[in-house]
Amino acid sequence: MSHLPQTARFQQHTAPSIANRIRKTLAAATAIAMMATLGACGAAKTSVSGLTHTTFMLSWAPDTNHIGVYVAKHNGYFKQAGLDVDIVAVAQAGAEQSVNNGVADFALSNLTNVSIYSLKGATLKQVLQVQRKPSAIWCSLASNTSITRPRDFDGKTFATFGSSESDAVIKQMIKTDGGKGQFDKVTVGTSTFQTLSSGKADFGGFYATWEGVQADMYGPKLNCFTEPDYGVPGNADSIGIITNEKTIKNNPKLVKAFTQATQKGYEYAYAHPDKAAQILVDEAPEANLKLAFVKRSMHVIVDGQYWGNPKDIASGKLVFGTNDTVSTQQYFDFLAGAGAYTDASDKTVSTAPKASSLVTDRFLAK
The missing domain is CATH 3.40.190.10 (Periplasmic binding protein-like II)
Incomplete structure (x- = not known):
């Protein structure tokens, strides 16, 4: 958040x-x-x-x-x-x-x-x-069964606003999970949720303490992974x-x-x-x-x-x-x-x- x-x-x-x-x-x-x-x-x-x-x-x-x-x-x-x-x-x-x-x-x-x-x-x-401590979560829609872990982000499309920081985080998480760290990107328009729901992207970034709560209460359901669990050190948030x-x-x-x-x-x-x-x-x-x-x-x-x-x-x-x-x-x-x-x-x-x-x-x- x-x-x-x-x-x-x-x-x-x-x-x-x-x-x-x-x-x-x-x-x-x-x-x-x-x-x-x-x-x-x-x-x-x-x-x-x-x-x-x-x-x-x-x-x-x-x-x-x-x-x-x-x-x-x-x-x-x-x-x-x-x-x-x-x-x-x-x-x-x-x-x-x-x-x-x-x-x-x-x-x-x-x-x-x-x-x-x-x-x-x-x-x-x-x-x-x-x-x-970090509250960032990197998620796909739960309905997207092709993604079950960060290495599944390989070859998928990242909904991003564009920065080397987010790229570094995603690459690290994918590589820590055994992937190559290679993915496509699309710039988010008005909402990461909308970008994922439209099929223009496969995964994006949210916050457990806010958007994660929204997804749990109102949908769409998300499948999420946290930075500390996949090799990103320290507190980004x-x-x-x-x-x-x-x-x-x-x-x-x-x-x-x-x-x-x-x-x-x-x-x-x-x-x-x-x-x-x-x-x-x-x-x-x-x-x-x-x-x-x-x-x-x-x-x-x-x-x-x-x-x-x-x-x-x-x-x-x-x-x-x-x-x-x-x-x-x-x-x-x-x-x-x-x-x-x-x-x-x-x-x-x-x-x-x-x-x-x-x-x-x-x-x-x-």
Whole structure:
């Protein structure tokens, strides 16, 4: 559940497909080049209420990845921290670009995207990591009986938005399962589900915590495989909250206030998934989300411990929001080894970015 431009899913839901994680590679070079021409209209300032106004940008349509921010606003955590937070739709240029150029102060992203943008010249940092293990699933329709395991992707057609990152992941999974890693590709139009159902492609990427739930509840049924089971190391889905280094330098009090209020919102959502689901449905009516679906998504997240072991969080062994640079670095190294990283000139970068330089935990409540 990370990473796609604003693409409609099936039924009435909109959601991120796996493609948003990988589209960043394609968009970043153009995005960074445009940054100097855009004004910093998202800069924090004091509102008439005496609260500090700041802007949080969605990374796609509202979903359970964003739920902690909605909870923090609804439960008054932002107000208690002295903040008046606007939650705004993702800009066409993307959340990362908007944060890097100051159009928004904060956004939901993930450390893989931050690493991609860092090679194009961006100065972003992740200040709170929500998701601690990958939720990406690579699937065919269950009705497609010719695919029963990843090596069956050989010779089939991949529904892709186009990136070297996704190619590297699929090749690794196929080869780990004993295949050659050779497949055709077709560009997805509006929906990976629709592309598969139309017969234009045989397999594509989804997320277990969102689209996987949709498929289980509403169909079409999927046959899916996960990255860690087939040779892809680390965590590609290190979803979290980002800001830019300029904001950290010039307004650390703002970053601390927003980070800790958001941290509290996600902690509440993890401990009270049904109540948090109701808050998301109520606070984001434009998303037309079904309560039963959002509840199921939250329970998949909790039961799967995607945001960390609840017992470790409760005991204090794990501070919710701590950035995990070990598993993310493993994934960065994999991408670099596969030649999936490029710089602002679109030249391949063989040395992976350092995850430790792209994060900070200093603003978390310990």
